[in-house]
Amino acid sequence: MATSQRQMKIGISMRNYGYNGGAWRHPDIPAGSGMDYGYYKSIARTAERGMLDMLFLADSVSMPLGSQGRDPSTLRFEPLTLLSALSSDTRHIGLVATVSTTFQAPFHIARMFASLDHLSGGRAGWNVVTSHREDEQQNFGGDPILPKDQRYDRAEEAVSVVRKLWSSWDADALVRDKASGLYYDPAKVGRINHAGPYFSSAGPLNVPRPPQGHPLIIQAGASERGQDLAAQTADVVYAAATELACGKAFYHSLKSRMPRFGRHADDLKIMPGILPVVGSTMAEAEAKYRQMQDLIDPAMGVARLTNTFGDVSAFDLDAPFPAELERRGDNSSRIALMVNLARERGFTLRQLYQHALIASNHHVVVGTPAMIVDVMEHWFAEDAADGFNIVPAFTPLTLGDFVDLVRPELLRRGLVRDRYRGATLRENMDLSPIQEFAE
Structure with a gap:
């Protein structure tokens, strides 16, 4: 049993019906739930009942049509709107949303968060x-x-401007003195007067200083530039690793960069994605996994491969992974992950898209609660993870399995906390409070 005070951080990625591309076809999931606020509220409350640290909403701002109307994952609420609604129906769990620096201006981002x-x-x-x-x-x-x-130059500048705007109000700037009529102290609110290659912003922000000082900064980039940006600015990194050795290498690579930016390794939590398939026996868990594979529509699978590698119509889906496809793509870390998976596991194209559409290339662990916790504990002890971001195949079904079956085993081993310890996400993630920000 674990006795260390270090404990895992656990998040949940809330992707309408789940990470399985065919999740909406599951007989126990209402087909219309992906656009139903009550459905998301039930997910959030289940996650909070399990004392998870944060809810995460990924986002994109287009609707690819290549899956021929078979993929509902491209239909999604605007994340800040949904999380604002959920803020009134939850009390403790963190609320994390994706917003792109490619399309949004820093002032707007700073104000929303x-x-x-x-x-x-x-x-x-x-x-x-x-x-x-x-x-x-x-x-x-x-x-x-x-x-x-x-894009990374723009992102670095955007994050810097957002942090300056959050710090444009001193913590004690709000006076609200009815007798004197002074609502805020103008000496404690200042312009930032930023002018850079991509953005100009005078400031100050027209929202007072956030309760956390700065909302958490989360990132997922695994490239060299992505890791540098994370080492400099991120509080949490969502990682994609399917093998322990790769997880350890990424963990060490990212944490070792932090002293260059005056930061300690504990200032950043690395949380690989994991999709647990839970059964009371291994046979039951394997049957659940086969059902997940059977629900994947081949048209969606081919569309996913085409989106990644280009046209794959000339290849046999059940033949060994074609060497030609290894030379395609834009050399992104996600494409490299898919190619490595195909090589290491001997996947055919069909097996590759089934894996990708079940877990979005994250680590799939099939087994009993104890077996799943064995894997999580091993990664945690081996410094491949500070915790995990759960990517449920079927929401809310597999989230319920995690909360009701896996979390009690994590708690029994002392790997997770038994209650929320603080009022803010920063406190519950064991991150240092924000004092002042200066570049």
Whole structure:
């Protein structure tokens, strides 16, 4: 039994019906629940009952049509709107949303997340992404999307401006003195007067200082530039690793960069994605996994492969993974992950899309609660993870399995806390409070 005071951080990624591409077809999931607020409220409350640390909403701002109307995952609420509603129906769990620096201005980002932090009592987090898809860019003008290095330059500047805006109010700037008529002390609110290559912003923010000082910064980039940005600015990193060795290598690579930016390794929590398939026996868990595979529509699978590698119509889906496809793509970390999976596990194209559409290339663990916790504990002890981001195959079914079956085993081993320890997300994630921010 674990006795260390170090404990896992656990999040839940809330993707309408779940991460399985065919989840909406499951007989126990109402087909219309993906656009039903009550459904999301039930997920949030289940996660909070399990004392998970945060809810995470991924996002995209386009609707690819390649799956021929078979994929509902591209239909989604705007995340800040949904999390603002959920802030009134939850009390403790963190609320994290994706907003892209490729399309949004820093002032708007800073204002949205400061507002969510106030509405939730200090539970907001911003997942920073650098969007790269042309179909998303087409919804924001006709110019081509920026090259990768420029997208990261823009992201670094955007994060810096957002943090300056959050700090444009001193913690004690609000006076609200009815006798004198002074609502805020103007000496404690200042302009930031930022002028850079991509953004100009005078400030100050027209929302007072967030309860957390700064809402959490979350990132997921695994490239060299992505890791540098995370080492400099992130509080949490969502990682994608399916093998322990890869997880350890990423963990060490990212944490070892932090001293360059004056940060301690504990200032950043790394949380790989994991999709647990839970059964009372191994046979039951394996049967559940086969059902997940059977629900994947081949048209969706081919669309996913085409979106990643280009046209795959000339290849046999059940033949060994074609070497030609290893040379395609834009050398992104996610494409490299898919190619490595195919190599290491001997996947055919069909097996590769089944894996990708069940867990979005995250680590799938099939077994009993004790077997799943064995894997999580091993990664945690081996410094491949500070915790995990659960990517449920079927929401809310597999989330309920995790909360009711897996979490009690984690608690029995002392790997998770038995209650929420603080009022804010920053406190519950064991992250240092924000004092002042200066560059």
